[in-house]
Amino acid sequence: MNKLVAIAIRHWKPLILWNLLVLGTTITIAALAPRVWMATTQLTVPGSKGNLDASLGVLGSLKNGGADIAKSGDSKLKLQESILNSDTLMEKLLANDPEKAKFKRLTLYKQLFKVSIEESSPIISITANGSQPELAKGRANRLTELFQQRLNELRQTNRNSRRQFSNKELEESHKNLLSGQQSLAQFQQSSGLVNADEQTKSIVSTIDSLTKSQSEALSQAAYSQNRVATLSTRLKMLPDKAIRSLSLGENKEYQFFRGKLSEVDANLASIRSKFNDDHPLIQQLLQQRETLLNQMKSQIQQAAAGTAIDTTVSSEGEGRARLIEQLILAETEASGQQRRAQQIQIQLNELKANLNSIPARQAKLAELQRSVDVAEGVYKGLVAQVQQTNIDVFDVYPNVEVLDTPRVDSKPVSPKLSLMVLNALLGGIIGSVALLLLLERRNPLLSPQDLQDMKFPIVVSIPRLKTAELIWELDDDKQVKFQRLASAVSLQPLENRRLLITSAMEGEGKTTVTLGLARALVDLGFRVLVVDGDFFQAELSSKLGYIPQSHSAPTPIVIEPQLDLLPAIAQQGKILKLVSRGQFKKALADAEAHSVYDYVLVDTAPLSNTTATALMTAQIPNVLFVVRQGISYSNCVRDSLEQLAQHQAQILGLVVNGVETAAKPYMQRLPDGLMSQST
Structure with a gap:
């Protein structure tokens, strides 16, 4: 988005001319078009x-x-x-x-x-x-x-x-209708059929329904029979034996005798530990036990009715008694479903017999009914x-x-002003986009692909800076960027420790980079002299609050500890003569003689504005080139680099200025505890 805005700002004049042309054309058409x-x-x-x-x-x-x-x-x-x-x-x-x-x-x-x-x-x-x-x-x-x-x-x-239609045709149609109705009534009376189709349909529907019900009953009966067989297998007894065993288990008298027998056996076992079998108490308990066994045997014989039963089945709990109950229910369900299927079969036989009793003259009845319907339709149509x-x-x-x-309506419907305005807007927008594409293709902005084939010893990106930040302290992230640049510069073998900082055109931030690099070198412990080599604008001197004096030779001014400024030389004659005849070289040597500097940074005018900058490379061959996203032109940058190459300047590094970054500084990403320890 920023790039689009930058492109639009670059070409604002053609855009305004195009939109004025569209507006004028629209107004002319609106004024001359006939009203409808x-x-x-x-x-x-x-x-x-x-x-x-x-x-x-x-x-x-x-x-x-x-x-x-x-x-x-x-x-x-x-x-x-x-x-x-x-x-x-x-x-x-x-x-x-x-x-x-x-x-x-x-x-x-x-x-x-x-x-x-x-x-x-x-x-x-x-x-x-x-x-x-x-x-x-x-x-x-x-x-x-x-x-x-x-x-x-x-x-x-x-x-x-x-x-x-004639009355004769209508009367003839009426006679045909009456004759057909008479024949149909006589046939229905003789055959006993009123509506053979409906009767047959009803019987067939009933047979289908009963057949489905019979199938369901047989399926349910088979399911219940399978369940009976499964339960019988698990109980190891047939349903009759299971029923009698459960009946015995539910007999209250049998349960009572069984309980008393358990008590007698318990007492007998307790007394036998104290006395022998001849003791009267033991004899009495044995007699009671025999009596209880006889009574239980009588109950078993009554329940068994001559068949073998299981005397251990009890109605208490959820044991075999529960399975026996399920067995009984399954057998009852199977028997009931079988009887239901048999009754349905009887009904099916009756219905099939009734269906077969319908006369085969049903086709004759349908033919007569059809004839009557056709005759009635013809008569009604006439x-x-x-x-x-x-x-x-x-x-x-x-x-x-x-x-x-x-x-x-009092207002004409044509021409439609709203439609014309819409067309004008669309024409302005589409034309503006096409114009921007054409102009940008002729002189595009600098892109990373333009610098991809060029090799630079140093490449550093600098975030966007405000003017106030050049005077006061930078934040941590921006300081890190300039410190990285200063560290890279300090590792390079510079001739006379001089570095010329320039750019292709105005507004790319070379003065900002000069000040930021100078302060970063000071932070590294170096003594730095910044030189205002822009004899036209003297932007560096202005930003640092110094106005060049026209009648005095420039001398270094202390800006802050370890950082001095050599203001721009006042204009006296042509600038090219100032550089070519050695006046700039002499002023630079006088400033270096004034004090010992580790680095001398020269802020120059843009290469596209003057050839004086290219001539300065004879005294300061090491160049730090500055470009800016959304501002630098690709062709202008290429021409400036070629100009420096022709003067045998050595491009020490490339600084990409105004880079948008969303990353936080390292110190801001540290936990609070670690930051307090580091301070």
Whole structure:
């Protein structure tokens, strides 16, 4: 985005000229274009007064009414539209038009009118254009009148072309209908059939439903039988044995005797540990035990009924008793479903017998019914056609009423200022983009690809700086950038420790880089002299608050500890003579003699503005070249580098100024604890 803005700012003059041209053209067209007024009117096509809806039986139905005319795309509305746009109607309208001489062809005249059908509505909208409001309104009125006349002509022609059916044909159709109805009634009475299709359909539907129910019952019975077999296998007993075993387990008397037997056995075991078997207590307990066993045996015999049962089944808990209950339920379910399937089979047999009892003369009955339906349909159709002719003479060409009389807006519809403004905006935008692309192609901004093939010992990017930051302290991130540049410069073998800092054009930040590099070298412990070599602008001296004196020789001025300034030499004659005759070299030597400097940084004028900068490379061959994103021109930078090469200058490094960066300084990314320790 910044690059686009920079390109637009570079070429602001051509852009303004182009947009002024578009604006002037638009204003001229708007002023000279002919004015056109539009008259609008609306017609409505109501439904027919007589609604005919006659059923013809198997032959369908005959409908005549106004219900369908409101539907979008209705054939009758399309017919009205075709009549309005017909050449016959337009020729009559053109014959009486005040401006008929302007239209050599009927096609051109028809373009003044527009007929449209509103969606889902019986409304026809008509628009007529004219060079004057009265002319547009008159054309709309005349078109409506001629349309009504044309409809009356078409109705009269259609009415004369209709043919009525004779009474003889209608009576013959009625006799055929009565004869067919009589034959059908006699056959139904003799065969006992009223509606063979419905009866057969009902029986077949019932058979299908019962068949499905029977299949479901058999499936459920099979499922229950499988469940019975599974449970019997797990219990290792048949259902009858399981039922009797469960019955014994649920017998209260048996459970009581069993519980008492457990108590006697427990007492007997306890007493035997104290006495021998001849003791009276032991004998008494043995007798009780025998009695309980006999009573339990009696209960088992009653429950078993001569079959083997399991006497260990108990109704308490969720053990085998629960499985036996499930076995009983599954057997009951299987038996019930089988009985249900048998009952359904009985019903199926009855229905199939009833179906087979329907006479094979069903085809004869259908043929007679069909004959009656056809005869009835023919008779109703003849009657409906007779009634249609009598009750609705506007069936094909319905009545058309004026819903809204012609009206003309006071403002012309053409030319449309909003559309012209929109076109002007689009033309301005598209033309501006095309112009920018053309101009940028001829002299584009500097891009990284332009410097890709060039080799520089030092390449450093500097973030965007404000003017106030040149005087006060820089933030950590920007200090790091300049310190990196200073460190790289300090490692280079510079002749006389001098470095010339220049750029291709103004505004690329060479003075900013000079000050930033000087302060960074001071931070590294060097003593630095900055020299204002721009004899035209003296920008470095101005930024540091020093105004050159025209009658005094420049001497170093202390800016801050370890940093001095040699102001620009006051202009006396031509600048080229100042450099070529050695005055600049002498001033530089005098300044170095004033004090011992580790580095001398010379801020010069842009190479594209003067050749004095290129001549300075004879005394200061090491050059630090500065470019800036969005400002530097590719061609200008290339020419400046070629100029330095011709003067045998050595490009020590490249500084890319004004680079946008979102990264935080290292110190800002440190945790608070580490920062406190580092300080």
